[in-house]
Amino acid sequence: METIKQHTNTKENQKAHQASGSIAVIDALLSENVDTIFGYPGGAIMPIYDALYDYRDKLHHILVRHEQGAIHAAQGYARVSGKTGVVFATSGPGATNLVTGLADAMIDSTPVVCITGQVFAHLLGTDAFQETDIVNITSPVTKWNYQITDANEIPEVLAKAFYIAKSGRPGPVLIDITKNAQLQLFDYNGYKSCIHVRSYRPKPVVKPEYIQAAADLINQAKKPLVVFGQGVILGNAEKEFLQFIEKANLPTAWTIMGMSAIPTDHPLGVGMVGMHGNYGPNYLTNECDVLIAIGMRFDDRVTGRLDKYAKQAKIVHLDIDPAEVDKNVLTTVPVWGDCKETLPLLTALLEPKEHKTWMQEFQDKMQYEKEVLIDKERFPETEELTMGEVLFELNELTHGNAVMVSDVGQHQMVVCRYSKQNQTRSNITSGGLGTMGFALPAAIGAKFGAPERTVVAIMGDGSAQMNLQELGTIMQFQPNVKIIILNNQFLGMVRQWQELFHERRYSFTDITSPDFVQVAKGYHIKGQKVAERSELKKALTEMLASNESYLLEIMVAKEDNVFPMVPQGKGVSEIVLSKDQI
Amino acid sequence: MKQEYTITAYTENQVGILNKIAIMFSRRKISLESLNTSPSEVENIYRFTIVVKESESVVKNLVKQIGKIVDVLKVYVNTNDEIIWQQIALYKVPTEIIMKEAKVERLLRAYGANAVVIRNDYTVFESTGQDEEINKLLSELHKYGLIEFVRSSRIAIMKASEGIHKSILELEKNDPTKDPINNEFLSLKSKIFQM
Ligand SMILES: Cc1ncc(C[n+]2csc(CCOP(=O)(O)OP(=O)(O)O)c2C)c(N)n1
Numbered sequence: 001m002e003t004i005k006q007h008t009n010t011k012e013n014q015k016a017h018q019a020s021g022s023i024a025v026i027d028a029l030l031s032e033n034v035d036t037i038f039g040y041p042g043g044a045i046m047p048i049y050d051a052l053y054d055y056r057d058k059l060h061h062i063l064v065r066h067e068q069g070a071i072h073a074a075q076g077y078a079r080v081s082g083k084t085g086v087v088f089a090t091s092g093p094g095a096t097n098l099v100t101g102l103a104d105a106m107i108d109s110t111p112v113v114c115i116t117g118q119v120f121a122h123l124l125g126t127d128a129f130q131e132t133d134i135v136n137i138t139s140p141v142t143k144w145n146y147q148i149t150d151a152n153e154i155p156e157v158l159a160k161a162f163y164i165a166k167s168g169r170p171g172p173v174l175i176d177i178t179k180n181a182q183l184q185l186f187d188y189n190g191y192k193s194c195i196h197v198r199s200y201r202p203k204p205v206v207k208p209e210y211i212q213a214a215a216d217l218i219n220q221a222k223k224p225l226v227v228f229g230q231g232v233i234l235g236n237a238e239k240e241f242l243q244f245i246e247k248a249n250l251p252t253a254w255t256i257m258g259m260s261a262i263p264t265d266h267p268l269g270v271g272m273v274g275m276h277g278n279y280g281p282n283y284l285t286n287e288c289d290v291l292i293a294i295g296m297r298f299d300d301r302v303t304g305r306l307d308k309y310a311k312q313a314k315i316v317h318l319d320i321d322p323a324e325v326d327k328n329v330l331t332t333v334p335v336w337g338d339c340k341e342t343l344p345l346l347t348a349l350l351e352p353k354e355h356k357t358w359m360q361e362f363q364d365k366m367q368y369e370k371e372v373l374i375d376k377e378r379f380p381e382t383e384e385l386t387m388g389e390v391l392f393e394l395n396e397l398t399h400g401n402a403v404m405v406s407d408v409g410q411h412q413m414v415v416c417r418y419s420k421q422n423q424t425r426s427n428i429t430s431g432g433l434g435t436m437g438f439a440l441p442a443a444i445g446a447k448f449g450a451p452e453r454t455v456v457a458i459m460g461d462g463s464a465q466m467n468l469q470e471l472g473t474i475m476q477f478q479p480n481v482k483i484i485i486l487n488n489q490f491l492g493m494v495r496q497w498q499e500l501f502h503e504r505r506y507s508f509t510d511i512t513s514p515d516f517v518q519v520a521k522g523y524h525i526k527g528q529k530v531a532e533r534s535e536l537k538k539a540l541t542e543m544l545a546s547n548e549s550y551l552l553e554i555m556v557a558k559e560d561n562v563f564p565m566v567p568q569g570k571g572v573s574e575i576v577l578s579k580d581q582i
Numbered sequence: 583m584k585q586e587y588t589i590t591a592y593t594e595n596q597v598g599i600l601n602k603i604a605i606m607f608s609r610r611k612i613s614l615e616s617l618n619t620s621p622s623e624v625e626n627i628y629r630f631t632i633v634v635k636e637s638e639s640v641v642k643n644l645v646k647q648i649g650k651i652v653d654v655l656k657v658y659v660n661t662n663d664e665i666i667w668q669q670i671a672l673y674k675v676p677t678e679i680i681m682k683e684a685k686v687e688r689l690l691r692a693y694g695a696n697a698v699v700i701r702n703d704y705t706v707f708e709s710t711g712q713d714e715e716i717n718k719l720l721s722e723l724h725k726y727g728l729i730e731f732v733r734s735s736r737i738a739i740m741k742a743s744e745g746i747h748k749s750i751l752e753l754e755k756n757d758p759t760k761d762p763i764n765n766e767f768l769s770l771k772s773k774i775f776q777m
């Protein structure tokens with residue numbers, strides 16, 4: 001571990017040395033092998049920024065344009081790299097600007113450590129300038145949070161923060177440090193990383209009885225269906241997972257958060273479940289005899305109406321978080337534990353199977369979906385471009401090797417339905433919270449987390465206008481991010497619901513946009529706008545070939561809808577493929 | 583079916599833990615019938631006793647969520663027949679009336695109430711028991727000019743519990759895999775369900 005001794009007034013041969021709280025913060029980050037911080041300074045965090053100044057070569061600080069951008073960038077960084085994202089923000093408005101990102105990271109189990117400055121301890125509770133009770137504000141949206149008022153607490157609390165953020169089911173942690181503690185000199189004994197907190201249990205014990213019971217069910221199953229979520233990625237269990245499904249040839253569907261854990265064109269992959277997922281896996285959820293849920297949490301966007309969800313099936317649920325088991329769907333066999341550990345145990349007990357006719361049912365349904373729906377989007381007869389054809393064209397050019405960062409709305413569903421992804425950690429999107437404005441900062445973070453990969457942000461015209469200010473971050477720090485805006489001149493997803501369920505009463509969904517290419521130009525970012533099919537391929541190629549960031553605005557059909565759809569309040573087998581089925 | 587459940591949570595002594603527990607309930611619009619915090623048999627470990635009226639499935643999910651709060655060591659949930667519980671109540675009654683009406687004396691004795699303070703103007707009685715008895719005495723005393731009443735929250739001891747000592751020792755072991763979480767499905771027979 002690189003020490004900070006030279007920079008503090010250490011006497012040689014002396015174990016403890018005087019250091020400021022701020023130096024202890026920097027040392028903690030270095031010790032945790034942090035290389036990138038996303039942040040924004042202000043009064044209450046100035047001592048930490050001052051300490052950072054001497055370490056700016058080792059701790060790469062990305063100055064965002066809004067703290068929400070900082071935390072989404074940290075999320076993108078964490079999701080793509082598997083490392084913990086780190087955020088700095090000042091007290092008051094700086095800290096409150098993190099709340100949306102914390103909620104997003106909480107619901108999508110993303111490891112992030114936020115360090116916020118706070119007013120001097122003696123001013124707490126006095127309505128001091130830029131004082132806000134950020135610990136209480138963020139309690140429901142953090143895995144753990146804590147306020148430090150004395151520098152002596154810093155090493156241990158930060159060690160605990162990194163441990164809690166990353167271990168077990170990951171999540172965001174916020175540490176609020178009062179300014180006096182940042183300035184305070186104390187006897188610093190060095191940083192010790194944390195491996196255990198007695199009141200915190202990252203993983204439950206694996207119970208072999210349940211592995212056996214699960215294996216028995218799967219071995220007896222005539223129509224098994226695997227549905228996996230992000231747990232496979234968070235557990236770094238992609239390999240173990242493939243061995244599991246391949247041994248018994250199990251038809252396998254993913255949730256939006258699980259996408260890319262196996263290649264999207266894997267022969268056992270039957271597509272995405274959920275409100276706008278594929279027809280086959282949604283429909284056949286209600287025909288399988290054993291549903292094997294892995295690292296997923298039966299979100300209502302996945303289950304549709306609960307009392308019509310897989311009622312005929314026995315349920316095996318593998319999850320690291322015991323609170324997820326039986327939360328929404330009652331399990332037949334719960335397999336608590338880290339799937340990295342439980343999957344190999346389960347695989348060992350599986351009998352090889354073919355499941356050919358059952359698999360054929362998925363293939364037939366996929367073929368049907370392709371004919372009645374996908375091909376029409378891919379090869380449209382209309383003049384207007386469709387979002388779908390943009391994605392298929394993009395797949396041809398990236399060969400499925402890009403990190404796809406999507407925002408929220410119709411375009412997000414199209415990205416997750418059609419993009420080809422060969423590699424794990426390729427699908428970065430706001431799944432649980434559905435946070436518009438996520439994609440641009442998350443793509444910036446993703447590029448810093450995986451500099452060797454092509455990162456493509458796909459946004460709607462509405463989403464692009466939330467956090468558009470982060471173009472400034474791109475201008476200054478030059479991550480090579482490809483930005484596509486699929487402009488349908490609407491808040492399309494909301495418009496779709498208005499069309500389908502509110503008699504086309506388009507109440508405030510017709511959103512206007514600036515000239516995005518001009519805006520990019522203002523930030524010295526190259527770009528162009530296309531509206532013609534004939535220009536699409538060339539424009540995408542140019543964008544991808546550019547050795548710097550690039551913004552491509554693509555005008556698409558105004559009133560296209562995303563199908564299939566499990567309408568709200570309906571069961572998954574009531575999935576519809578077109579408007580007239582509703 | 584809704585019924586009374588008593589939740590017992592052992593926590594670290596941390597500022598803010600009360601709020602972190604409380605928001606688990608308020609987020610789900612579950613109201614607390616009563617809440618008590620106290621020290622436990624182990625130094626620096628606090629014990630929350632919370633009573634709710636809810637259905638079993640809601641309570642089980644809620645308790646699992648409470649167990650996830652980092653500073654919570656252990657959570658138990660029990661039905662009333664699995665615990666021994668008590669509450670204390672204080673009643674302030676005009677001394678003058680008590681002197682006049684012999685019935686009141688008898689009443690208080692019947693409920694096992696003791697005088698804590700006797701002054702010229704008022705007397706404060708204390709009684710210990712469960713809500714039913716306390717509420718009965720309360721309504722009786724209303725007839726005799728009750729000036730002030732307060733009842734404490736429930737405190738409860740689990741019949742089947744061995745206390746927190748042993749669990750703490752296990753929790754303190756540095757090896758996170760030696761975790762004493764019990765799978766509730768394995769211990770269906772046991773009276774208490776543990777996280
Ligand atoms: C911060 C935030 N506000 C509001 C919403 C509700 N919402 C969901 S999708 C959507 C429309 C998104 O429009 P656009 O970005 O243009 O994408 P499109 O659906 O047109 O592809 C809205 C407003 C949200 N998800 N997030």
Ligand SMILES: [Mg+2]
Pocket residue numbers: 409460461462486487488489490491492
């Ligand atoms: Mg739009």
